[in-house]
Amino acid sequence: MTPAQLSATIVDGLAALVDDGSLTLPDGLPAEVTVERPRQKGHGDYATNVALQLAKRSLIGGESTNPRALGELLAAQLRESEGISSVEVAGPGFLNITVEAGSQGRVAAEIVAAGESYGHTATAAGQKINLEFISANPTGPLHLGHTRWAVLGDAVGRxxxxxxxxxxxxxxxxxxxxxxxKFAASLxxxxxxxxxxxxxYAGGYIDDLAKAVAEASPGIFDLPPDERLAAVRAKGYELQLREQxxxxxxxxxxxxxxxxxxxxxxxGSVPETLARLKDLGHVYEEDGALWMRTTDFGDDKDRVLIKSDGELTYFASDTAYYLSKRERGFDHCIYMLGADHHGYVGRLKAMAACVGDDPxxxxDVMIGQLVKILRNGEELKLSKRAGTLVTLNELADEIGVDALRYSLAxxxxxxxxxxxxxxxxxxxxxxxxxxVQYAHARTCRMMExxxxxxxxxxxxxxxxxxxxERDGQLLRALAEFPRVVASAAELREPHRIARYLEDMASVFNxxxxxxxxxxxPQxxxxxxxxxxxxxxxxxxxxTVLANGLGLLGVSAPERM
Incomplete structure (x- = not known):
């Protein structure tokens, strides 16, 4: 019996009490009940505080009640439910529930039958989400500064x-x-x-890329200067983006x-965006510049859209880009930004409000903090090829994709x-x-x-x-996986998956x-x-170990 199944059983038990007149719930039945594994041994397989949550607004026999009395009433009902071995009321009204071994043991077969889909839920069904991460210039290789979002952004999406x-x-x-x-001129x-x-731009990668441009487009560097700049810019962009x-x-x-x-x-999205903002009354002109009145929606200052020299600002592009996402049908936009972008949170939310949305x-705006990587006590800073920062490829070579992804996630x-x-x-x-990977490899060896x-x-x-007892502990840990995945998705916190896997591996070992x-057999x-x-x-x-590692983009090796 999984926590979700037990939650449904408890809701059914409450419904039966309401139907026979034993219990009145003025606010109606809860859609689900929180069920958790108790921390102390001997407190059953699962625990719930539903009696404490509902007692204040409940009536037993038409009279007001208390959590302990409601807990006793619900416990008596649940003891008659299929799959439940015992229910005890503890303290002010906590229910400690022990499920039958057969009911618990069926979880294993359900997991095997579900296979790769085990852990998947419908808690976010119906949401169409745009997840933006790793915004970068196509002028050089991806580097250490991009690494954390490369992992976390992907894991959040998963x-x-x-x-x-x-x-x-x-x-x-x-x-x-x-x-x-400048990129083209450097090439x-x-x-x-x-x-x-x-x-x-400098660094060995520029020399390598210039050679690649020459090989891909012979004679390109012999073109007339103006024509050459445009051609090299286009080809260099194409090759550098492909490398990224x-x-x-x-x-x-x-x-x-x-x-x-x-x-x-x-x-033409930017002019269309400016026209829309004018129609909504959220822009004004001052000192020859065009401003968006974001302070109306909590920003610390208004933002310039067009400078006094007629140049568009990045904020104008950001606003048009947000509207592009909304017009493409996304009902929720997640921005994953670096540590130096804290000031963007308020302005992006104000921008969304200015175009008529409820931010x-x-x-959602997520801010990620910096990562330092040490080798022999020294921070990695210089790159062999980029000349400035350590590239993502160099990190993958030195550390390995699995180790780096998991450690960041x-x-x-x-x-x-x-x-x-x-x-x-x-x-x-x-x-x-x-x-965690060794625990998975151990299961594979056992199956072999x-x-x-x-x-x-x-x-x-x-x-x-x-x-x-150890069978039951392992089964309960396995049954927790869907709840952990749902929580990680709701909170945008894939690290919950990693910590669960470590606990899971410990229980298995x-x-x-x-x-x-x-x-x-021996x-x-x-x-x-x-x-x-x-x-x-x-x-x-x-299955659970493999699925969990997969959600982090980490391999599940069969041998180690």
């Missing part, structure tokens, strides 16, 4: 999808502005053996949409983070990613050993045979070390129904 939302992952390409001309200088232009895409794909981060800032302006309903986005290369790459149970003995997953088994819970012993039941339990554990 857990939201698992919760039933329709998620579009979007990369905003900053391909408009003078930096693109030309490298190709011609000239010094890097003032304000241009390949890097992210290697890092298990993939986008559905690569949105060009330049295309936003080419489409509480349509917009297991902490909240808003906490500053320092990682040590030696610690996150060592093959030890002290290393969380190794610990079972196959060598002629054992296979049974079509049917007796779930009541999973009656040992304790079960594995318990002699009374052996899955395989010596010449025949295969028993209990062995078969525990084979299903191991298969369920393998």
């Amino acid at each position: 857990v939201l999808s698992a919760a039933g939302a329709e998620v579009t992952r979007e990369f905003y390409i900053n391909d408009r502005g003078v930096q693109m001309d 030309i200088a490298a190709a011609l053996g000239e010094p890097t232009p003032e304000g241009g 895409q390949e890097t992210l794909a290697r890092f298990n981060t993939n986008f559905d949409v690569w949105f060009s800032e330049l295309s936003l302006h080419a489409s 509480a309903e349509t917009l 297991r902490y909240p986005a808003d906490s500053p983070l320092t990682l040590d290369v030696a610690e996150i790459t060592k093959a030890s149970n002290d290393n969380p990613v190794y610990y 050993n079972a196959g060598e003995l002629g054992m296979s997953l049974p079509d049917d088994y007796d779930p009541s045979l999973l009656s040992h 304790k079960w594995y070390d318990t002699k009374e819970c052996r899955m395989l 010596g010449d012993e025949p295969v028993t129904p209990t062995n078969e039941a525990r084979l299903v339990l191991v298969a369920a554990t393998r």
